[in-house]
Amino acid sequence: MNPIQTEGPEPVVLLNKVSKHFKEVTAVDCLSFNIRKGMFLALLGPNGAGKTTLVEMIEGLQKPDSGEILLFGRKWQGNEDFLHHQLGISLQETRFIDKLTVKETLRLFASFYGLEKNRVEEVISLTGLEEKHRTFTVNLSGGQRQRLALSIALLNRPSLLLLDEPTTGLDPASRRELWHILLSLKKDFGTTLILTTHYMEEASFLCDEIVIMDHGRILAKGSLEQLLCEHDKGEIMEFSLQERPESIDLSLNGNVRESTWDSESRKGWLLVNDIVANIDGFMNYIARNNYHLTSFECRKMTLEDLFISLTGRKLSDET
Numbered sequence: 001m002n003p004i005q006t007e008g009p010e011p012v013v014l015l016n017k018v019s020k021h022f023k024e025v026t027a028v029d030c031l032s033f034n035i036r037k038g039m040f041l042a043l044l045g046p047n048g049a050g051k052t053t054l055v056e057m058i059e060g061l062q063k064p065d066s067g068e069i070l071l072f073g074r075k076w077q078g079n080e081d082f083l084h085h086q087l088g089i090s091l092q093e094t095r096f097i098d099k100l101t102v103k104e105t106l107r108l109f110a111s112f113y114g115l116e117k118n119r120v121e122e123v124i125s126l127t128g129l130e131e132k133h134r135t136f137t138v139n140l141s142g143g144q145r146q147r148l149a150l151s152i153a154l155l156n157r158p159s160l161l162l163l164d165e166p167t168t169g170l171d172p173a174s175r176r177e178l179w180h181i182l183l184s185l186k187k188d189f190g191t192t193l194i195l196t197t198h199y200m201e202e203a204s205f206l207c208d209e210i211v212i213m214d215h216g217r218i219l220a221k222g223s224l225e226q227l228l229c230e231h232d233k234g235e236i237m238e239f240s241l242q243e244r245p246e247s248i249d250l251s252l253n254g255n256v257r258e259s260t261w262d263s264e265s266r267k268g269w270l271l272v273n274d275i276v277a278n279i280d281g282f283m284n285y286i287a288r289n290n291y292h293l294t295s296f297e298c299r300k301m302t303l304e305d306l307f308i309s310l311t312g313r314k315l316s317d318e319t
């Protein structure tokens with residue numbers, strides 16, 4: 001029997017109070033959630049949040065210290081063969097054999113699964129690696145390596161795909177191409193996906209459900225709309241200054257719910273209930289302190305704002 005009561009069919013992935021510690025670090029802290037068939041789920045979190053540790057436990061590469069993981073209703077122990085045929089995996093860093101070509105690499109992996117020969121060609125065409133199939137893996141660009149990693153993950157027609165930062169370092173066009181490949185898998189085969197990412201746009205565009213995590217815990221979970229709606233308790237004022245004070249008091253007489261100031265980039269961020277009610281106070285504060293605005297913007301909350309508000313930090317330096 002499932003430890004968590006769920007509505008509808010059995011979830012593809014079920015986590016029940018899963019924890020993992022490395023000495024004094026709690027990488028994953030008592031996490032529970034389910035993933036339904038065909039769902040695309042994004043794990044968003046800053047460096048060290050516990051994303052890879054969580055994904056690798058689901059993949060059976062690491063063992064939880066406590067808690068239970070069921071895939072397709074089964075534990076890893078005793079079901080390794082069955083589960084290896086259901087899962088497609090791409091790790092955060094993939095190493096290939098330098099002096100094998102793209103096609104030879106895929107043929108090698110295909111042989112592990114006893115797949116028919118034309119599956120390699122099918123996958124090469126699916127991931128757009130036709131022009132590179134004779135290239136040694138050592139000569140592939142970063143984006144092409146990511147495509148090869150995805151190709152390997154797709155070889156055995158997995159029903160559950162786990163991709164750890166599949167688009168990190170890709171240019172925006174390649175990133176979008178990869179998203180469209182993933183969406184076609186969902187449409188054509190009902191594939192279930194768990195991916196980790198530092199890109200808010202990726203999570204918003206691709207995924208039905210977003211889990212924001214930090215320090216091994218879930219801070220928020222839901223569809224983009226749910227997250228923004230549930231946490232939409234304010235509006236954002238963003239500004240930058242000519243000056244670079246070490247710290248500034250952005251409390252505006254207690255009207256600001258949250259704020260951050262980064263003296264390096266000279267940028268500030270304020271979360272308020274009502275922009276109109278606070279704009280005069282903000283401008284007066286700037287004038288009183290002889291600061292000079294170089295930019296000023298008011299807007300509704302986005303996923304990135306929500307992330308900063310929940311974690312107190314940006315997703316990554318890149319974003």
Ligand SMILES: Nc1ncnc2c1ncn2[C@@H]1O[C@H](COP(=O)(O)OP(=O)(O)OP(=O)(O)O)[C@@H](O)[C@H]1O
Nearest residue numbers: 022025026027045046047048049050051052053054
């Ligand atoms: N094998 C290990 N030994 C010791 N500590 C580890 C090990 N693996 C992970 N950790 C620690 O566990 C925490 C979570 O790491 P994890 O790799 O899961 O984070 P992440 O969210 O994937 O980060 P990133 O975005 O940088 O990939 C970190 O503090 C990390 O240092």
Ligand SMILES: [Mg+2]
Nearest residue numbers: 051052053092
């Ligand atoms: Mg990671």
